[in-house]
Amino acid sequence: MTPRAFAARFFRDPVAVCAALVLLSLxxxxxxxxxxxxxxxxxxxxIDIMDSELPPVWIDGGEERxxxxxxxxGRGILSTVxxxxxxxxxxxxGAVAVQAFLGITFGLLAGYYGGWIDSFLMRLADIQLSLxxxxxxxxxxxxxxxxxxxxxxxxLALYMLILVIGIAEWPQYARTVRANVQVEKKKEYVDAARxxxxxxxxxxxxxxxxxxxTPLLVISTIQVANAIVSEAALSFLGLGMPxxxxxxxxxxxxxxxxxxxxxxxxxxxxxxxxxxxxxxxNLLGDWLRDTLNPKLYKGR
Amino acid sequence: xxxxAFLMRRLVQAAIVMLVISVIGFSIxxxxxxxxxxxxxxxxxxxxxxxxRDELGLNDPFxxxxxxxxxxxxxxxxxxxxxFKKPALEVILDKFPATFELVLVASVMIVTLAVPIGIxxxxxxxxxxxxxxxxxxxxxxxxxxxxxxxxxxSVFSVGLGWLPSFGRGxxxxxxxxxxxxxxxxxxxxxxxxxxxxxxxIMLPLFIRLIRAExxxxxxxxxxxxxxxxxxxxxxxxxxxxxxxxxxxxxTVGGVQIGTLIAYTILTETVFQWPGMGFLFxxxxxxVDTPLIIAYIIVVGxxxxxxxxxxxxxxxxxxxxxxxxxxAA
Amino acid sequence: MALLDITDLEVSFGPHQALRGVSFxxxxxxxxGIVGESGAGKSMAAFAIINLISDPGRISGGSVTFDGxxxxxxxxxxxxxxxxxxxxxxxQDPMMTLNPVLTIGEQMTETLLAHRSMSMAEARRIxxxxxxxxxxxxxxxxxxxxxxxxxxxxxxxxxxxxxxxCDPEIIIADEPTTALDVTIQAEIMALLMRLCDESDMxxxxxxxxxxxxxESCQRLAVMYAxxxxxQGATDAILTAPRHPYTRGLIGAxxxxxxxGGLLKQIRGSMPGIDDLPTGCxxxxxxxxxxxxxxxxxxxLEVHGAQAVACIRVGEIx
Ligand SMILES: Nc1ncnc2c1ncn2[C@@H]1O[C@H](COP(=O)(O)OP(=O)(O)OP(=O)(O)O)[C@@H](O)[C@H]1O
Ligand SMILES: [Mg+2]
Numbered sequence: 001m002t003p004r005a006f007a008a009r010f011f012r013d014p015v016a017v018c019a020a021l022v023l024l025s026l027x028x029x030x031x032x033x034x035x036x037x038x039x040x041x042x043x044x045x046x047i048d049i050m051d052s053e054l055p056p057v058w059i060d061g062g063e064e065r066x067x068x069x070x071x072x073x074g075r076g077i078l079s080t081v082x083x084x085x086x087x088x089x090x091x092x093x094g095a096v097a098v099q100a101f102l103g104i105t106f107g108l109l110a111g112y113y114g115g116w117i118d119s120f121l122m123r124l125a126d127i128q129l130s131l132x133x134x135x136x137x138x139x140x141x142x143x144x145x146x147x148x149x150x151x152x153x154x155x156l157a158l159y160m161l162i163l164v165i166g167i168a169e170w171p172q173y174a175r176t177v178r179a180n181v182q183v184e185k186k187k188e189y190v191d192a193a194r195x196x197x198x199x200x201x202x203x204x205x206x207x208x209x210x211x212x213x214t215p216l217l218v219i220s221t222i223q224v225a226n227a228i229v230s231e232a233a234l235s236f237l238g239l240g241m242p243x244x245x246x247x248x249x250x251x252x253x254x255x256x257x258x259x260x261x262x263x264x265x266x267x268x269x270x271x272x273x274x275x276x277x278x279x280x281x282n283l284l285g286d287w288l289r290d291t292l293n294p295k296l297y298k299g300r
Numbered sequence: 301x302x303x304x305a306f307l308m309r310r311l312v313q314a315a316i317v318m319l320v321i322s323v324i325g326f327s328i329x330x331x332x333x334x335x336x337x338x339x340x341x342x343x344x345x346x347x348x349x350x351x352x353r354d355e356l357g358l359n360d361p362f363x364x365x366x367x368x369x370x371x372x373x374x375x376x377x378x379x380x381x382x383x384f385k386k387p388a389l390e391v392i393l394d395k396f397p398a399t400f401e402l403v404l405v406a407s408v409m410i411v412t413l414a415v416p417i418g419i420x421x422x423x424x425x426x427x428x429x430x431x432x433x434x435x436x437x438x439x440x441x442x443x444x445x446x447x448x449x450x451x452x453x454s455v456f457s458v459g460l461g462w463l464p465s466f467g468r469g470x471x472x473x474x475x476x477x478x479x480x481x482x483x484x485x486x487x488x489x490x491x492x493x494x495x496x497x498x499x500x501i502m503l504p505l506f507i508r509l510i511r512a513e514x515x516x517x518x519x520x521x522x523x524x525x526x527x528x529x530x531x532x533x534x535x536x537x538x539x540x541x542x543x544x545x546x547x548x549x550x551t552v553g554g555v556q557i558g559t560l561i562a563y564t565i566l567t568e569t570v571f572q573w574p575g576m577g578f579l580f581x582x583x584x585x586x587v588d589t590p591l592i593i594a595y596i597i598v599v600g601x602x603x604x605x606x607x608x609x610x611x612x613x614x615x616x617x618x619x620x621x622x623x624x625x626x627a628a
Numbered sequence: 629m630a631l632l633d634i635t636d637l638e639v640s641f642g643p644h645q646a647l648r649g650v651s652f653x654x655x656x657x658x659x660x661g662i663v664g665e666s667g668a669g670k671s672m673a674a675f676a677i678i679n680l681i682s683d684p685g686r687i688s689g690g691s692v693t694f695d696g697x698x699x700x701x702x703x704x705x706x707x708x709x710x711x712x713x714x715x716x717x718x719x720q721d722p723m724m725t726l727n728p729v730l731t732i733g734e735q736m737t738e739t740l741l742a743h744r745s746m747s748m749a750e751a752r753r754i755x756x757x758x759x760x761x762x763x764x765x766x767x768x769x770x771x772x773x774x775x776x777x778x779x780x781x782x783x784x785x786x787x788x789x790x791x792x793x794c795d796p797e798i799i800i801a802d803e804p805t806t807a808l809d810v811t812i813q814a815e816i817m818a819l820l821m822r823l824c825d826e827s828d829m830x831x832x833x834x835x836x837x838x839x840x841x842x843e844s845c846q847r848l849a850v851m852y853a854x855x856x857x858x859q860g861a862t863d864a865i866l867t868a869p870r871h872p873y874t875r876g877l878i879g880a881x882x883x884x885x886x887x888g889g890l891l892k893q894i895r896g897s898m899p900g901i902d903d904l905p906t907g908c909x910x911x912x913x914x915x916x917x918x919x920x921x922x923x924x925x926x927x928l929e930v931h932g933a934q935a936v937a938c939i940r941v942g943e944i945x
Binding site: 123126127129130131132133134135138139142143145146225229232233236237238239252256259260264267271274275278279282283286 | 313316317328438439441442443444445446447450451453454458465554555558559561562563565566569570580581584587589592596599603607
């Protein structure tokens with residue numbers, strides 16, 4: 001499909017356009033949070049405990065200053081959500097980058113060299129896929145946290161999340177890349193490239209990778225959504241981002257107790273934003289898959 | 301592929317996974333927390349400590365210690381919980397029924413709903429019903445389990461006050477030591493919201509999977525041939541198309557059961573459901589090392605068993621898998 | 629009136645027509661061959677007969693009359709009593725036609741049980757009988773095999789056996805041998821002919837292979853881009869083809885060893901259904917084309933022993 005036809009199909013699909021617009025504005029809000037947010041919720045100078053637990057403006061007792069109300073510390077929910085979304089996105093994208101790097105590398109190795117490297121890597125992928133990502137992540141992070149103690153762990157949480165979610169999901173990429181490499185390897189141009197004396201690594205990257213780009217794009221979209229969900233779940237369990245640099249998941253966690261006492265907005269606002277963010281990515285991913293219709297690796 | 305060869309491979313794989321898990325479990329034991337402190341407190345002198353370490357074998361080489369750990373583990377001895385002062389395995393297994401029943405009810409919900417809905421959405425993709433179901437399902441996939449749980453609590457427990465928001469309610473102890481909540485009304489009332497939350501994310505996933513696979517099989521030549529034979533639509537849909545959809549669904553289903561167990565940790569946390577997942581998080585917070593290890597090993601075992609069963613079902617459903625000796 | 633009568637049949641995919649007014653008829657026990665290049669619409673015509681065009685295609689005009697009943701407008705329940713029962717079909721690729729998760733027996737008995745009221749045991753007995761008829765070795769054992777346990781040739785025999793189950797009046801065979809080894813092709817064709825002769829079954833045989841048609845079918849229809857461009861007695865057409873396309877086909881016969889070789893003597897390739905030229909669809913490849921050929925679609929008219937759709941048929945002899 002030409003880029004032109006692709007764009008034409010995109011602009012004809014209202015769902016795709018809406019999802020993209022929503023996603024774009026959320027990303028802009030997250031990236032520009034330090035400039036756009038009404039306050040920096042993690043600057044003690046800017047928050048006042050007297051403002052705590054204010055409801056959103058449209059409810060009696062709400063104040064103009066805080067569109068979506070405030071949390072138990074007096075931080076504006078709008079501001080915490082904008083900052084939190086940035087953390088969530090950062091971890092989601094970071095984890096997918098790790099997944100893609102590992103998966104593409106292993107997939108290329110397995111597909112190109114075959115033999116025992118292939119068997120070993122694919123068996124490893126089988127095993128990893130049969131263990132649930134979230135389960136592995138929960139256990140790994142739980143152990144790190146218990147080993148390091150909550151204080152030291154908090155400083156490392158961001159990197160831990162990226163690494164753990166990243167490492168747990170590489171087989172998705174590896175299998176797709178490997179399947180594609182095996183198909184491409186049989187084609188003449190790879191032989192031709194080899195005959196002209198190009199080193200094998202170059203052949204792989206220059207010729208095979210561009211051909212696998214479409215399926216990788218489709219996988220990545222869905223994987224970003226999955227990674228953000230995983231991060232949120234881990235943070236909700238208290239195994240993720242600490243309260244002083246919360247992601248959407250940690251915000252939901254810290255507001256959870258207040259659901260019972262009536263301050264629903266502390267949890268509901270970040271929850272809605274999280275759902276909208278994931279929904280937008282999923283809708284785009286679905287659209288991409290239906291439009292580009294790549295051969296994705298399925299099952300055995 | 302021959303069934304026996306396949307099963308052997310599966311068994312070897314299971315053994316490897318369990319060995320890896322045991323190594324992980326052991327490294328946790330030797331690195332996390334100080335068993336000495338748990339035993340004798342901090343008031344003991346350094347010399348005495350060294351003596352005790354020698355006695356306990358803590359100064360032995362890594363592999364000696366590991367094989368001792370493995371030997372004990374195989375006999376079901378995974379150490380004593382620091383907090384409960386009971387064998388860790390026993391503590392975990394006491395909580396197993398609660399988690400099992402939660403997963404069971406959720407799985408039954410998923411299967412009984414996903415199969416008919418998925419088939420319907422595949423057969424009538426243009427209908428309003430199917431469109432609404434598919435839109436709902438993509439929203440369903442985008443709402444994390446713990447949010448569904450919180451939402452259900454705030455609506456049905458806090459808001460309407462219809463259903464309880466935490467715990468298992470009344471349970472009955474069965475003669476073989478299984479504590480069940482399935483025999484009391486109160487138990488079922490407590491089970492409804494947690495199992496709906498647990499099912500909430502898998503259900504749309506399976507609906508979409510069944511729909512996609514079913515639509516693909518409906519386009520195959522053999523389904524077209526079935527139509528050309530004049531067979532009743534029900535038989536074409538269920539026997540010809542759905543039977544072929546089953547294989548990929550079982551494969552994915554096997555992986556997803558594992559995910560379901562992970563999600564029990566989330567669901568159990570929100571609903572304070574006294575199962576293994578809830579226990580595990582408590583153990584983490586208390587740095588109750590033996591309990592953490594016991595949980596990891598039990599969950600690893602569950603995964604391995606479930607995967608093997610799923611593979612077995614797959615081979616039984618798939619006629620391409622032959623028993624050795626069968627005609628080629 | 630003929631047993632099967634197809635008049636001006638059209639099949640459309642959205643704005644594009646895959647069949648553009650196809651007419652032919654078949655008497656009881658008669659055998660008609662349909663030939664044409666890949667994409668000519670042969671399968672489309674076959675499936676349209678039993679009203680089994682898959683989405684998004686649909687029959688958009690014309691009629692199919694079988695034994696006095698209109699099949700193109702018939703509801704699916706009534707169609708079921710015809711499909712597999714009075715009109716049976718044999719598909720092109722036996723590897724794809726049989727359901728991989730059902731045994732041969734299940735796929736045979738279900739057909740019988742759908743059309744006849746009989747016991748399972750009875751249905752099995754008939755199934756074994758038919759397998760025997762199509763020369764499947766040890767049918768009583770084979771019946772419990774899964775398709776993947778059989779070779780391609782055997783599978784096509786099974787498919788033929790399935791089509792025979794209810795003793796149909798017409799069999800539509802869509803390239804029944806193209807997917808098979810050359811050695812097996814002749815065997816399967818001979819089998820099919822024998823069966824048709826024995827029970828006076830009508831046959832619509834779709835094929836690429838003019839040689840096969842010449843041996844087996846009384847009448848022949850040549851399709852090009854969704855239309856029949858020449859139709860008549862097989863002998864007449866093969867000895868004296870009149871449409872330039874048919875002449876090209878027959879002229880290419882000696883080199884006819886592969887799909888590619890078939891049309892060596894006709895330059896260019898057949899248009900797709902979305903880029904049909906104006907007028908006669910064959911004119912861009914035709915050596916005899918004149919301006920009038922580009923202007924309007926030539927009707928199928930009787931010229932001597934056959935019907936030909938070419939305005940220049942008289943002039944180019
Ligand atoms: N789903 C579809 N959508 C659009 N066009 C289609 C579709 N299916 C078939 N066609 C078109 O209809 C035309 C007739 O196809 P048909 O399968 O009848 O060809 P055929 O003569 O049987 O060829 P072959 O020898 O390859 O089997 C082709 O040009 C094809 O491109
Ligand atoms: Mg065809």
